[in-house]
Amino acid sequence: MAAPKNHFKQALTEGQRQIGCWCSFGEAITTELMGTAGFDWLVIDGEHAPNDIRSIRDQLVALATSSAEPVVRVPIGETWIIKQVLDAGAQTVLVPMVETADQAAELVRACRYPPEGTRGVGAAGARATRFGGTPEYIQTADAQICLLLQVENRIGIENLDAILAVEGVDGIFIGPADLSTDMGHQGNSAHPEVRAVIADAITRIKAAGKAPGILGVTEEATQAYAEMGAQFLAVGIDVVLLAQSARALASRWSDDGTG
Template sequence: MPAPHNPFKQALKDGETVFGCWLALADPYSAELMGTAGFDWLVIDGEHSPNDLRSILAQLQVLEASSSHPVVRVPIGETYLIKQILDAGSQTVLVPMVDTADHARQLVRDVTYPPHGDRGVGYAISRAARFSQIADYGLTANEQICLLVQVENRKGLENLDDILAVDGIDGVFIGPADLAADMGHMGNAAHPDVLAAITGAIAKIDATGKAAGILSTDDEMTQAAIQAGARFVAVGADILMLSHAAQSLATKWKNTLK
């Protein structure tokens, strides 16, 4: 029996545009709810949310019953973290702050079994191989793992051509917030210079045949990114949706007493 098919990776290969959302609440119950909303993919965020391996595992488990593909963002591109996330059952990994081709090449090795990579061969006891029930997992897993790297500073943009030339990278995600800050426009990803850098990078990524991605809660930026060639597009975050809706409801009723 081979490793499970990765529909997200296949969609990117087929040139489809898929819409996603960030999971920042770090809770399996809310993750399960988000899995019923109809998004194509959901990011379990390990960088800016209070997630650890066990909470990520719990969210992977509840999302297995949904049609939304789980993408795990690790806090940093460290080999040992990526090994754990893959063995926990994630087939798609998003790595932040990748700004050199050497880093990208190591990440490819991190998600690849020997002799071409460094992923530890312990799948017999892993959830990824259904606890040894997928006998051919080691021989077939590489083809179903999807590696996404985040380019989100000026150094990364300067090295984008070299990063794109690395074989084994499935997609490159442009991080608007960090890029804006690095360009001197903290909190203003819609600044014309930042927007031009984002759309230019997306067009370059798309031209190579790799998938370009972005997270944007601004409709104009989202549309500009899609027009430039973005194909995995996150359009919101659970914590922002809850926070904004709660604030709006509280303000609505408080204002009735004025």
């Protein structure tokens, strides 16, 4: 039995647009709920959400029967955490703050078994192999791993073409909040200068044969990114969705109770 097919990676390879959402609660039950919403992919966020390897694993379990493909964002691009999330069953990994081609190459190696990579060969009893029930996992896993790199500052943008030239990188995710702040616009990702850099980056990513991705947290931004050609497009964050809906509901009924 081989490693499971990564349908998200296949969709990117085929040029299909994939619509996703962020999961930032760090709880399996909310991620399971999000898995019923109809998104193509969901980010289990290990960078800014209160997650550890156990909660990441539990959310992977929660999405096991969902049509939404899990994308695990690790807190940092280190081999040890990539090894852990892959052994927990992740097949698509999103790495923040990638700035150079050398860093990208090391991340590719972290996702692959020797001799091409440095991933530890210890998954026999891990969830990734169905606890030893996938005898051909090690021989077939590399082909099903999807590596997405976040380019989200001026250094990364300057080195984007070199990063794109690294074999084994499947997609580049532009981080608009970090990028705009690094450009001196403190979170104003709608600034024309920032939008111009994002549009140019998406064009270059597509021209290199990679998949461009981004997160839009407003309808206007999401539409703009879609028109730029973003292929894996996140359209919201679960925490923000709940907060906005709850506040709107409370505001509607708080004055006189009549709506």
